[in-house]
Amino acid sequence: MNRSDRLFSRAQELMPGGVNSPVRAFRAVGGTPVYPRSGSGQFIVDEDGREFLDYCMSWGPLILGHAHPLVVEQVKSAVDRGLSFGMPCEAEIDLSERVLSVLPGESRVRFVNSGTEAVMTAIRLARGVTGRDVVAKFTGCYHGHADHLLVKAGSGLATFGTASSAGVPESMVQDMLVLPLDNSEAVEAALRATGERLAAVVIEAIPANNGLLVQRPEFLKMLRRVTRELGALIVSDEVLTGYRVGAPHISLRNGLEPDILTLGKVVGGGMPVGAIAGSKSVMDHLAPDGPVYQAGTLSGNPIGMTAGAATLRVLEESGAAERLEELGGLLEEGFGAIVGRLGIPACMQRAGSIFWMALDAHEPPRSAETIVAESMDKYRTLHGSMLSQGIYLAPSGYEVGFLSTAHTEGDIQRTLEALETGLKKAYA
Numbered sequence: 001m002n003r004s005d006r007l008f009s010r011a012q013e014l015m016p017g018g019v020n021s022p023v024r025a026f027r028a029v030g031g032t033p034v035y036p037r038s039g040s041g042q043f044i045v046d047e048d049g050r051e052f053l054d055y056c057m058s059w060g061p062l063i064l065g066h067a068h069p070l071v072v073e074q075v076k077s078a079v080d081r082g083l084s085f086g087m088p089c090e091a092e093i094d095l096s097e098r099v100l101s102v103l104p105g106e107s108r109v110r111f112v113n114s115g116t117e118a119v120m121t122a123i124r125l126a127r128g129v130t131g132r133d134v135v136a137k138f139t140g141c142y143h144g145h146a147d148h149l150l151v152k153a154g155s156g157l158a159t160f161g162t163a164s165s166a167g168v169p170e171s172m173v174q175d176m177l178v179l180p181l182d183n184s185e186a187v188e189a190a191l192r193a194t195g196e197r198l199a200a201v202v203i204e205a206i207p208a209n210n211g212l213l214v215q216r217p218e219f220l221k222m223l224r225r226v227t228r229e230l231g232a233l234i235v236s237d238e239v240l241t242g243y244r245v246g247a248p249h250i251s252l253r254n255g256l257e258p259d260i261l262t263l264g265k266v267v268g269g270g271m272p273v274g275a276i277a278g279s280k281s282v283m284d285h286l287a288p289d290g291p292v293y294q295a296g297t298l299s300g301n302p303i304g305m306t307a308g309a310a311t312l313r314v315l316e317e318s319g320a321a322e323r324l325e326e327l328g329g330l331l332e333e334g335f336g337a338i339v340g341r342l343g344i345p346a347c348m349q350r351a352g353s354i355f356w357m358a359l360d361a362h363e364p365p366r367s368a369e370t371i372v373a374e375s376m377d378k379y380r381t382l383h384g385s386m387l388s389q390g391i392y393l394a395p396s397g398y399e400v401g402f403l404s405t406a407h408t409e410g411d412i413q414r415t416l417e418a419l420e421t422g423l424k425k426a427y428a
């Protein structure tokens, strides 16, 4: 038994499943979770001293890699001055300016402590602004674990949903309409049938929690057109995609033109931060200016705000978007070549620094329903092979991978060689 095994067996006596977030338990891929002791750049070293090239990057936030020197230096200096005051701080002004600098018109932002909180607040805000109750979400999109967002489709194609988690009363989801991605006809009909009861449509700017389900621009434009006609808002959830798919945010470029944008992950630079942003006229509905209540003891604390501001500053100043696009392009191209050589059905879907390998697929799926469930067995084999070659991929085939500016061409080359070995095993 190595140290990670021992830690995990102790953890299982202390925490449900031994973890504080379910996917970390490695149930989808088997084996023992990796326990990092430290991280630097693109690498982590675990409690057993094994080094892994990391493509999880804390599930996305670490766009500059682990322990980026400038971020660490600024956070340390903030820590020295006090962890939290429950009062306004200068760092939140810096971060607000950076967040708003890429948004159109006169905008405002509110910081919270997680992506879940951001989307939960965005939906309350959309309901408050419109005075309506019904919110549409899509099968295959994840927006955090607020009660009303843990909803799955009922028996029809576009129906009011049923709770997808125990502990969520049906009354919490009765105003949630659950729609299929990539089906313009069904979605438009359902939205129009809801008519003036529709407060908002919430969608991931690029759905990236069940594979990477890049949507057709016509579909997104239809959502914008129909919601405008109905007087409903679009909440674009960019918790995962924000700052990772070029600049400005992808939903400002792909036809969604959201009324409310939610951010998380990168915006906190590795600390627990989420954000809701939108036009002044929408955001002014939040307390204390408006009647939509929202608050938080640790919201806008100086440590999170400093980590986020330092991260965005480096991103802005370093031409990171081009660099990440280059690295992503290399990975995607190399993957295509491997697939060609091995003659296997698989493809890589990529958006900026986010990538996903669709196994058992001839073309990238656009809806969760079209992901081949059996391909997850192949992913399990691939994941095990990559770990044994010192490369850490997310412990579920439904999860995307994340590049950082710390990754190099050499890392991509090494990853491609390992992938070729792993894919041979997976498809054997």
Ligand SMILES: Cc1ncc(COP(=O)(O)O)c(C=O)c1O
Residues within 6 Å of the ligand: 059, 114, 115, 116, 117, 119, 142, 143, 144, 145, 204, 209, 237, 238, 239, 240, 241, 264, 265, 274
């Ligand atoms: C698109 C999206 N929205 C919301 C969330 C929830 O964020 P958090 O885990 O910070 O609560 C996530 C988390 O992965 C996400 O990917």
